Amino acid sequence: MKIPIRNADETQKEPGQESTAPEVSEGSSESSAEPAVAPHAEEAVPPDVRVQDLEAALAEKTQEYEATREQLLRLMADFDNYRKRMTRQSDEARQFAMADLVIALLPGFDNLQRALNAACQGAAPGSAAIAEGVSMVLRQFKEALAKVGVREIQTEGQPFDPTRHEAVDTVRVPASEDGLIVEEAQRGYMLNGRLLRPAKVVVGKAEGDADPGGA
Numbered sequence: 182m183k184i185p186i187r188n189a190d191e192t193q194k195e196p197g198q199e200s201t202a203p204e205v206s207e208g209s210s211e212s213s214a215e216p217a218v219a220p221h222a223e224e225a226v227p228p229d230v231r232v233q234d235l236e237a238a239l240a241e242k243t244q245e246y247e248a249t250r251e252q253l254l255r256l257m258a259d260f261d262n263y264r265k266r267m268t269r270q271s272d273e274a275r276q277f278a279m280a281d282l283v284i285a286l287l288p289g290f291d292n293l294q295r296a297l298n299a300a301c302q303g304a305a306p307g308s309a310a311i312a313e314g315v316s317m318v319l320r321q322f323k324e325a326l327a328k329v330g331v332r333e334i335q336t337e338g339q340p341f342d343p344t345r346h347e348a349v350d351t352v353r354v355p356a357s358e359d360g361l362i363v364e365e366a367q368r369g370y371m372l373n374g375r376l377l378r379p380a381k382v383v384v385g386k387a388e389g390d391a392d393p394g395g396a
Contacts, residue, residue, distance in 0.1 A: 276373045334369035334380045347379040354385030
């Protein structure tokens with residue numbers, strides 16, 4: 182018995198089955214695809230409204246810029262003041278760092294001055310040599326103090342100044358010398374314009390005047 186062989190491309194049809202393929206009329210012009218919908222165009226913004234929006238945005242940004250600029254200027258000013266304050270404090274600390282040391286040395290300086298005065302007044306042999314040696318030490322001491330800003334306070338013949346002088350006594354003087362310093366009891370010193378120790382002085386007082394030092 183022979184078995185019929187068919188190609189795979191052949192369409193198998195059952196006996197009595199009709200083709201279901203749709204028939205298209207030759208004269209039909211309608212397409213089966215749906216028509217494309219055109220996008221809606223954006224609504225046009227009036228020019229005056231657009232300008233107002235831009236002006237409002239510009240005003241807002243300008244205000245923000247001015248606020249930021251003012252804040253920056255204040256910050257720069259604060260920093261400059263801080264820098265100046267730190268510099269001033271550093272200079273003051275450097276200038277007056279030796280104040281305590283100088284004050285501690287002043288009594289020894291006073292004793293050297295007294296020794297020089299005693300040596301100058303002495304008549305014993307060798308007093309002149311001693312006076313010369315002490316004078317040299319005092320001169321070197323003064324030069325060293327001057328390098329760090331120490332200055333002696335002027336006294337004799339100067340008007341009494343309670344900010345730099347301390348009156349320890351008064352003496353009767355003519356009216357023309359009233360309020361002037363007559364004698365220095367202890368030398369005073371300044372350090373870079375700041376009082377280290379007031380000078381103790383004797384002040385002249387005319388008849389009937391008040392005591393300038395309260396002594």
